[in-house]
Amino acid sequence: MEYKDYYQTLGVERGASADEIKKAYRKLVRKYHPDVSKLSDADAKTKDINEAYDVLGDAEKRAAYDQLGRGHRAGEQFRPPPDWGEQFDFGGGGADDIFADLFAHMGRGRHARHGGHQMRGEDIHAAVRIDLRDAYHGGSRTVSLRMPHRDGHGRVTMREKTLDVSIPKGVTPGQQLRLAGQGHAGAGGGQAGDLYLEIAFNADPRYRVEGAHVYENVPVTPWEAALGASVSVPTPSGSVEVTVPPGSQSGRKLRLKGRGIPAAHPGDLYLILDVVLPPANNDRARELYQAMAREMAFNPRTA
Incomplete structure (x- = not known):
């Protein structure tokens, strides 16, 4: 028979508490569950994780496992001593049967009948x-x-x-x-x-979520940002009319209180302004940009 190091499988120390073992198990199950993981061996990993927790998550099985496996390493071939099963009462069965149950089967999440009792x-x-x-x-x-x-x-x-x-x-x-x-x-x-x-x-490239708060980028024109404007903004709860204050710059946040996720404590919706320049892709557009350059004499690097 091949010895399996269940502590190594769950990534915990041998002296780990029951809570630490349960926390490690839940974390690994979420990571490798076949419905979530893209790994080709997700099924096998989930099976190993369940098997390890079936033993280490049960105080009596864990004690038996620790007693039997002391001094052995993962992958080693060995047999339990003939009288090993007499040390623990598992409701019948010899040592080899118990060993096979502990080490060779997939974790069953404590479905198995244990001494004839009902088990959740x-x-x-x-x-x-x-x-x-x-x-x-x-x-x-x-x-x-x-x-x-x-x-x-x-x-x-x-x-x-x-x-x-x-x-x-x-x-x-x-x-x-x-x-x-x-x-x-x-x-x-x-x-x-x-x-x-x-x-x-x-x-969703339009939104960023932090708890119940939602952040949304809102593109605005240079004249809307400079002069102020009322703009219609699509949000997860529907379109809203928002006032852009005059002199706004890219990155300015407009807070809509209580417009985030309607949780028990509703979050806020933050609209982040993004000033977008029209392209200078024709003669008239270039003339307008040239006129702005001449008449405004604006240098953002010295402003």
Whole structure:
């Protein structure tokens, strides 16, 4: 049999606390989940991560694993001592059977029957991408997850599960939506785990989001910036009329209070002015620029 270093798999020290192990597991699952990761070996990595957490996330299994694996390195071939299984009560089975359960099977998120008791299924963590507009108005998404399934013969396959998810108005990046009972199935009639979907926004060149605040670049002409103007600006919540103050420069921020994401504490919408010069691509345009150069005598490097 081949020894697997589960601490190494999760990237934690052997003395890590239960909270540290759980935090490392959740971080890695989000990173390598096949629905999120583009890596070709995402399935295999997710399997290894689940396997490691199935053991290290259970205090009794972890103690048995530490006792058995002391002094061994990942990849080494070895057999447990004949009397090893007598040290731990796992509800029947010899040492080799226990060892195979701890080291050779995919992590089952504690679905397995343990001593005949009901056990709650493991939670699942995944990511869902939405448009910024969905955060303003709410919406829905169809989410497909690839989940491990164990048949009656102990074989594990990946199955696709499709869910229709309602996106509530006011969600922000990093917020998690909890779908009760949509995680891994429980064992022995135990309750199913939950599905946690972490919100991420699709990239949009028009907007930048920080928490509930939204930043939007607004192009304006030189005369609108210099003389002031009222301009119509499309925003995620609809078009608004905005007053550009006279003498505005590129980079000036106009704050629209409460016009950001309508979260529990609504954010603000910041409009960042971007002065855009018309091209000098014909004779008349060049004449106008030449007249400005003669009559205004403006030098921004000495102003």
